[in-house]
């Protein structure tokens with residue numbers, strides 16, 4: 001396997017640590033992209049569990065996701081460093097508690113400099129189980145991160161619709177939600193309540209059934225990106241907008257919760273050239289981070305709700321920069337994040 005520093009997604013990460021637990025066979029990687037040198041603020045990011053095909057694939061995922069967390073902290077003005085954990089392989093149910101225990105011990109070894117919580121493949125009950133082995137699990141406060149993530153996506157999606165389509169409410173707007181998990185399902189509910197027509201799809205049949213019961217029109221999730229919809233909301237996994245798919249997009253707005261939606265950073269400019277209003281994923285989905293900040297810093301619920309709603313105002317600032325410099329929204333957000341990280 002190549003050294004982390006030679007991986008194309010390595011971005012001068014502060015630390016990349018590997019777990020290989022001999023007792024359980026558990027394997028995990030923690031990447032700390034940026035750390036607070038004063039030790040005042042921890043580095044934060046969720047813990048993802050997936051069946052990666054190779055260790056390199058998992059390494060690339062954790063390097064990109066932790067960098068995205070730093071961008072998220074920067075654009076939201078939160079003082080944490082970006083980090084992430086990935087667990088390599090979904091264990092059989094009988095082995096799951098032991099693997100979670102080993103991963104929790106790994107998290108513990110960072111002594112609080114790394115805080116983590118739920119991400120794809122981990123449930124709230126998994127996080128509760130890990131809390132028995134480490135006090136550094138987050139997202140267990142009064143507001144669930146996935147709920148606030150959906151609220152933030154909804155707020156930025158609506159603002160993007162105002163910018164691009166000139167509408168203040170979603171009545172009659174057609175939105176396609178790809179992935180109907182914790183975030184996608186709640187987002188679908190918010191969209192329906194606002195009058196949108198919601199098409200959605202998930203690879204999981206139970207998720208589709210639950211969404212259909214709410215009024216979502218179920219379609220093949222892979223086809224969603226090319227459908228004649230006005231808004232595309234990717235809420236499954238990353239890389240959904242790639243060089244091969246960008247040409248097929250007919251939506252005018254893209255706003256969703258999935259991390260790393262663009263397979264490569266230059267696709268933000270390609271979307272802009274097509275007249276597509278792309279809300280940078282690390283802004284749209286920053287609600288989860290706000291829920292975590294609320295818990296770490298001891299804020300109240302009103303603070304968290306107002307910060308999540310305020311993501312739409314952050315989008316306005318980014319749009320103003322993009323217009324004044326005649327660059328894409330993705331490029332303007334990238335500049336803002338880079339400037340804040342540098343300072």
Ligand SMILES: NC(=O)c1ccc[n+]([C@@H]2O[C@H](COP(=O)([O-])OP(=O)(O)OC[C@H]3O[C@@H](n4cnc5c(N)ncnc54)[C@H](O)[C@@H]3O)[C@@H](O)[C@H]2O)c1
Nearest residue numbers: 145146179181182183202203204221236257258259285288
């Ligand atoms: N939960 C949070 O607080 C949070 C915060 C920020 C970003 N995100 C990101 O948002 C996305 C969704 O998070 P979540 O918490 O809802 O996860 P989740 O695991 O609850 O839901 C993901 C859903 O996507 C489905 N899926 C997987 N592959 C798919 C495919 N190819 N096509 C369609 N559906 C597919 C899964 O079956 C699942 O139902 C992830 O990318 C996650 O990293 C989540």
